[in-house]
Amino acid sequence: MIGKQKLENIAILEKSINHLQAQGFENIKADMPGYETPKTFLKKGAGSNMVPDISAVKNGIKHYFDISLKLDKPSILKSKWLLLDTYSRLNAAVFKIITTKGHFKFTDQLLEDINLTNKEPLKI
Template identity: 55%
Template sequence: MIHADKEKYKDILEDSVTYLEQHGFENIKVDSEGYETPKSYSKKGSDISITPDIVATKEGKKHYFDISLKSAAPKLLKSKWLFLNTLTALKSSHFRLITTRGHYKFTAEMLDDINLNNKKLIKI
């Protein structure tokens, strides 16, 4: 989810955290008020900053989650997903996308566009 949509979809973010807690994830950090914020990554020589929506651990492995919702800036969302996918591959972590009803097709098309169609979605 891009930063501009954070306030609009706060309830979906809360539902995602609840889902992860129920499935055994611990040390959950969320890019939202009231939670510890995950580490941000900045592009050198630019003011662009990328923060994963949710970071959690399960069985000693770190998992990065991003909420996939229809967006007015799909190019920005695609670059965020590519960065997080690369980051998790380098760190031997996991990257998953969380989506909700009404956003499945949008998410699948976006993943096809950037050749990440092997990613399994968490559908809430």
């Protein structure tokens, strides 16, 4: 999610956190009030910050999660996903995308557009 979407969809973020806790993830950090903020990435040139929606640890491996919801201008989301995917591969971490009912097709299309077809989104 990006910017204002996070404020409008806190319930989806909380549902995702509860799902991850049930799956055995620990040290959960989320970009929402009441949680520690995950690592922030600065995009040089644009001067914008990119923060994964959720980060957690399971079996000693760091996982980064981003929630996919429909939006009008997906270019920001695409660049965020490419950054998180590249960073996670370089640092022996895992990057996953979480999506909900009504956003599956949008998510699959974005993954195809940026050639991340090997990513299977978590459907919550």
